[in-house]
Amino acid sequence: MSLLSIRGIGKHFGGLQVLEDVNIEVPGGAIFALIGPNGAGKTTVFNLVTGLIKPSSGSIAFEGRDLAGVPPHQITRLGIARTFQNIRIFPDMTLLENVMVGRHHLLDYGGLALLFATPAFREAERRSRDRALELLSWVKLDHKADATADNLSYGEQRKLEFARALATEPKLLLLDEPVAGMNPSEKAVLMEEIRNIRDRGYGVFLIEHDMRFVMNLCDRVAVLNFGRIIAEGPPDEIRTHPDVIEAYLGRGDEAEVS
Amino acid sequence: MAAFADFWATYSTLVYSVGIHALLALSLWLTLSCGLLSLANAAFMGIGAYTAALLTLNLHWPFPAALLGGAVAPAVVALIIGAPTLRLSGVYLAMATLAFGEVTRILILNLQITGGPEGLNGIPLLTTGWYIVVILAVAGYGLARIRRSRLGRAFEAIREDEVAARLMGINVESHKLAAFTLGAVLAGVAGALNAHFTFFISPREYGFENAVDILTMTILGGTTSLIGPVLGASILTLLPELMRFLHAYRLAVNGLILVVVVLFLPTGLWDARRFRQLLKNRRARKGGQP
Numbered sequence: 102m103s104l105l106s107i108r109g110i111g112k113h114f115g116g117l118q119v120l121e122d123v124n125i126e127v128p129g130g131a132i133f134a135l136i137g138p139n140g141a142g143k144t145t146v147f148n149l150v151t152g153l154i155k156p157s158s159g160s161i162a163f164e165g166r167d168l169a170g171v172p173p174h175q176i177t178r179l180g181i182a183r184t185f186q187n188i189r190i191f192p193d194m195t196l197l198e199n200v201m202v203g204r205h206h207l208l209d210y211g212g213l214a215l216l217f218a219t220p221a222f223r224e225a226e227r228r229s230r231d232r233a234l235e236l237l238s239w240v241k242l243d244h245k246a247d248a249t250a251d252n253l254s255y256g257e258q259r260k261l262e263f264a265r266a267l268a269t270e271p272k273l274l275l276l277d278e279p280v281a282g283m284n285p286s287e288k289a290v291l292m293e294e295i296r297n298i299r300d301r302g303y304g305v306f307l308i309e310h311d312m313r314f315v316m317n318l319c320d321r322v323a324v325l326n327f328g329r330i331i332a333e334g335p336p337d338e339i340r341t342h343p344d345v346i347e348a349y350l351g352r353g354d355e356a357e358v359s
Numbered sequence: 360m361a362a363f364a365d366f367w368a369t370y371s372t373l374v375y376s377v378g379i380h381a382l383l384a385l386s387l388w389l390t391l392s393c394g395l396l397s398l399a400n401a402a403f404m405g406i407g408a409y410t411a412a413l414l415t416l417n418l419h420w421p422f423p424a425a426l427l428g429g430a431v432a433p434a435v436v437a438l439i440i441g442a443p444t445l446r447l448s449g450v451y452l453a454m455a456t457l458a459f460g461e462v463t464r465i466l467i468l469n470l471q472i473t474g475g476p477e478g479l480n481g482i483p484l485l486t487t488g489w490y491i492v493v494i495l496a497v498a499g500y501g502l503a504r505i506r507r508s509r510l511g512r513a514f515e516a517i518r519e520d521e522v523a524a525r526l527m528g529i530n531v532e533s534h535k536l537a538a539f540t541l542g543a544v545l546a547g548v549a550g551a552l553n554a555h556f557t558f559f560i561s562p563r564e565y566g567f568e569n570a571v572d573i574l575t576m577t578i579l580g581g582t583t584s585l586i587g588p589v590l591g592a593s594i595l596t597l598l599p600e601l602m603r604f605l606h607a608y609r610l611a612v613n614g615l616i617l618v619v620v621v622l623f624l625p626t627g628l629w630d631a632r633r634f635r636q637l638l639k640n641r642r643a644r645k646g647g648q649p
Contacts, residue, residue: 151526172530173525177526177527183526189520189522189523190523194512198512202516202529204509205528205529206528215505216501249632269528
């Protein structure tokens with residue numbers, strides 16, 4: 102059974118049809134990529150999965166559970182975490198605090214425990230802190246744990262967002278253009294990080310338009326163009342698929358004319 | 360000792376005011392810490408003041424019970440009006456809470472039980488220095504604990520990026536309501552304490568001007584820590600007294616000082632982060648010398 106099933110999803114904003122009859126099955130424990138040209142509707146898919154917007158038609162299920170009407174914070178608690186194309190860290194908080202926010206729902210002490218700083222409260226906070234530091238060390242940012250997040254470079258901010266998403270203990274991690282704006286060596290490092298994440302048992306669902314990055318990394322790829330899935334399969338198959346080549350490069354005969 | 364007695368006789372009201380204003384500034388600090396620009400806290404103060412005063416005046420409740428009433432009544436109101444208004448953000452929330460404040464003031468002005476425009480007279484003088492000190496200490500301690508917990512982190516996350524906070528598993532709506540309601544509790548208690556040492560309360564004390572005063576104290580002091588609001592409240596309460604020698608120009612100078620502070624220290628007077636930075640720079644300079 103696939104981890105995430107997107108079945109017959111359509112989405113329109115007013116008269117603008119953004120997605121049409123999109124079907125995607127994301128397996129667990131693997132890296133799955135959704136690729137497509139700018140404006141194809143990729144981020145809209147993520148916004149639908151995380152519950153930020155509601156589909157016009159179709160259904161989304163996570164581990165067999167229908168997500169219709171489930172609010173975003175509950176979807177996170179079920180085990181879906183995401184990062185954003187335009188990074189959304191908490192700039193005035195320290196790196197450690199950023200990651201600890203992700204553990205919000207895992208800290209289940211009550212108001213009285215909080216006020217009196219009971220042993221249970223302190224134990225829960227300490228464990229949460231240790232886990233946050235561990236996650237920061239996964240992305241090699243643990244040495245900056247007490248710095249505020251706005252001091253980080255662009256690439257580091259992406260990695261922090263990554264650690265923060267993992268802090269929610271997801272089963273599926275959605276990465277929205279994780280290498281956007283990175284140089285080749287940073288990309289290579291991040292690719293390795295993502296492989297590590299998969300090898301630790303997480304499912305990864307990522308959006309990308311950097312074709313080379315995707316082909317070297319992913320176990321399976323789906324291609325979205327003008328709101329429709331035009332191809333789906335292992336990377337080698339996608340690379341040579343005529344519709345995909347057309348979507349990315351234009352039609353062959355036109356290329357010849359120019 | 361005699362000198363102290365003289366000082367206390369003259370200035371005890373001022374010292375009490377500092378404490379109560381500090382409590383009010385902390386109440387708004389809590390609401391602001393969740394990113395809610397609310398102008399309702401003066402109204403919550405009024406609801407707390409009238410509730411507690413009526414409880415001691417008419418029902419002769421003991422003071423601690425009346426204080427509790429002064430905390431619960433604004434909390435209930437906050438829960439009721441919070442659900443619809445807290446969907447708004449930024450200036451829209453400020454406008455809605457401002458309107459709520461005016462409605463509250465006009466209600467108090469026209470109700471029988473509140474004594475209308477004449478207000479309530481002869482409220483027993485039950486507030487002692489200890490009440491203020493203990494309540495301020497408890498509030499400060501409670502807020503400090505909240506800051507270092509999942510609750511405080513959630514508030515700050517919501518303030519910095521609501522969408523990201525939501526996708527971190529935080530129930531944004533319930534946390535906003537909690538910050539708004541807890542702020543109302545603190546403002547209500549401040550109002551109840553105030554009513555029981557000023558002898559007299561009237562609707563005009565809980566209007567727009569007061570709401571802006573509370574906001575000014577909090578912003579002037581700085582919202583990055585708990586010290587800021589207390590500092591801001593102290594300064595804005597003491598400053599007009601210290602400048603009494605300026606007579607008619609006093610309010611103008613008061614305003615000028617505010618403008619200068621806001622222009623040159625936009626994060627408020629007390630900004631822990633700026634202090635750390637200054638300290639670091641100084642150390643770096645010292646370290647650089649052979």
